Amino acid sequence: MPELVTEASQTLPAPVVVWLDPTRPEFGTRVITTVPDGLAALNRHGIDDARHGPHAQLWQDAAAALKAASVEPNPNNLRRAFDAMLRLVKRVAPVPTRVRVLSAPRGLRERVLGLLAPSYGRLDLAGPPSRAFSARGD
Known part of the structure; x- marks a missing residue:
């Protein structure tokens, strides 16, 4: 069958x-x-x-x-x-990668960035982490 x-x-x-x-x-x-x-x-x-x-x-x-x-x-x-x-x-x-990540994230890192991108605006996978990700300096 x-x-x-x-x-x-x-x-x-x-x-x-x-x-x-x-x-x-x-x-x-x-x-x-x-x-x-x-x-x-x-x-x-x-x-x-x-x-x-x-x-x-x-x-x-x-x-x-x-x-x-x-x-x-x-x-x-x-x-x-x-x-x-x-x-x-x-x-x-x-x-573009940033659009693909938002549409269909593949890995854990991309899923996290896809979730955060609308909140933090520009998504730059190659650039340095935004201030939102950095530790407090005080």
Whole structure:
């Protein structure tokens, strides 16, 4: 008896964050967490333009990897789908790290910074810690 493929079994190893409309960043982002979301995103979010442009091979690689993961959602296929989708998004419509962290934090440090960012304003992952994080000097 073949295994039943559910959306939970098609979850990517980590989320991929894409712009809703790369030409209008103020519209926000979309978080891709499953293979069906990834397949749908190939035809939206500015990614569809890559299908016939200079990044057509990346688009085709992502489509092939996502289709393979939808048919057989094993860890290797899911990892390949994630990697291919991430490569495509980074090339076609990259989301800045600070926006990605707020949309879909991956690690503990990013989760904490994502929670604190709205309270403390600018989120600079490479810069020195803000005064809010430093110990009192008195």
